[in-house]
Amino acid sequence: MLMELMEAIKKRRSIREYLDKPIPKKVLEKIVDAGRFAPTARALQPWEFVVITEPTMLRELASLTDHGRFISEAKACIAVYCQDTKYYLEDGCAATQNILLTATSLGIGSCWVAGDKKPYCAQVSKLLNVPDSFKLVSLISLGYPKSKKDFKVIKKRDLKEIIHWERF
Amino acid sequence: MLMELMEAIKKRRSIREYLDKPIPKKVLEKIVDAGRFAPTARALQPWEFVVITEPTMLRELASLTDHGRFISEAKACIAVYCQDTKYYLEDGCAATQNILLTATSLGIGSCWVAGDKKPYCAQVSKLLNVPDSFKLVSLISLGYPKSKKDFKVIKKRDLKEIIHWERF
Numbered sequence: 001m002l003m004e005l006m007e008a009i010k011k012r013r014s015i016r017e018y019l020d021k022p023i024p025k026k027v028l029e030k031i032v033d034a035g036r037f038a039p040t041a042r043a044l045q046p047w048e049f050v051v052i053t054e055p056t057m058l059r060e061l062a063s064l065t066d067h068g069r070f071i072s073e074a075k076a077c078i079a080v081y082c083q084d085t086k087y088y089l090e091d092g093c094a095a096t097q098n099i100l101l102t103a104t105s106l107g108i109g110s111c112w113v114a115g116d117k118k119p120y121c122a123q124v125s126k127l128l129n130v131p132d133s134f135k136l137v138s139l140i141s142l143g144y145p146k147s148k149k150d151f152k153v154i155k156k157r158d159l160k161e162i163i164h165w166e167r168f
Numbered sequence: 169m170l171m172e173l174m175e176a177i178k179k180r181r182s183i184r185e186y187l188d189k190p191i192p193k194k195v196l197e198k199i200v201d202a203g204r205f206a207p208t209a210r211a212l213q214p215w216e217f218v219v220i221t222e223p224t225m226l227r228e229l230a231s232l233t234d235h236g237r238f239i240s241e242a243k244a245c246i247a248v249y250c251q252d253t254k255y256y257l258e259d260g261c262a263a264t265q266n267i268l269l270t271a272t273s274l275g276i277g278s279c280w281v282a283g284d285k286k287p288y289c290a291q292v293s294k295l296l297n298v299p300d301s302f303k304l305v306s307l308i309s310l311g312y313p314k315s316k317k318d319f320k321v322i323k324k325r326d327l328k329e330i331i332h333w334e335r336f
Contacts, residue, residue, distance in 0.1 A: 093261035130336040168299040
């Protein structure tokens with residue numbers, strides 16, 4: 001399935017309720033593939049993507065978070081990690097956004113759960129067997145949305161409110 | 169012009185040499201518009217976008233940076249700012265990535281110049297009249313690419329190298 005860029009950008013929104021329908025491995029690979037085409041400072045590409053699909057692992061992962069309890073109901077979760085470079089957070093966030101947009105274009109709901117700055121980073125890394133030297137950037141829950149309304153475009157701050165010409 | 173999401177994701181790359189051809193205001197608005205549809209923690213939408221097109225301003229801006237000297241030759245530059253929220257960098261980076269992809273889909277070259285963590289943030293804010301309370305996330309230079317080769321897909325680390333199933 002192909003989706004036009006602006007449609008994917010506008011339809012992407014946080015979706016936390018999922019159907020009990022597995023996501024094929026090939027689809028998950030396609031979603032992760034989008035991550036590696038993100039921009040990266042100094043061409044370092046510091047990212048690594050851990051894809052979790054085992055229900056017990058998803059439940060354990062969910063239980064470690066505060067605002068990510070719904071990960072237990074997700075069909076997959078991608079943990080985005082980066083080596084601790086100066087711009088690891090920028091690189092990891094750009095990769096995360098590519099992943100969210102690609103999931104949207106494939107009809108898959110997603111939600112960005114914070115990793116960086118969260119007290120549960122060390123526990124998540126331990127669970128996923130990730131060396132301490134890597135930084136957790138985000139946890140991306142994935143699943144086919146329960147409601148078809150879920151891809152409705154959200155109202156955001158108006159363009160004229162956020163755009164400034166030449167000076168603030 | 170419409171472009172499929174994955175094509176935009178793959179074609180996006182840092183482009184630093186531009187034609188002497190202005191970018192219509194409507195096109196710049198469309199590019200900034202993509203930014204406001206980014207995901208945002210706690211729905212705060214902390215972003216503000218300053219669009220610089222005046223050649224003297226672009227030259228002054230370029231001269232303040234280290235790795236952004238080519239901004240002086242750009243036809244526009246978008247300074248992405250956020251209020252100092254806990255996840256301002258995540259939100260601002262997701263917006264930046266939406267902007268880079270949308271520019272690509274419109275045939276416009278772009279380059280992400282770092283803002284956050286750079287010693288020149290205060291000087292850039294002073295130049296653009298942005299209050300000290302806002303954080304500079306990125307400077308995005310824009311222009312029609314000088315070379316048609318510029319949208320060639322870059323080789324990145326292989327998918328099988330960066331994807332990990334269940335555990336690292």
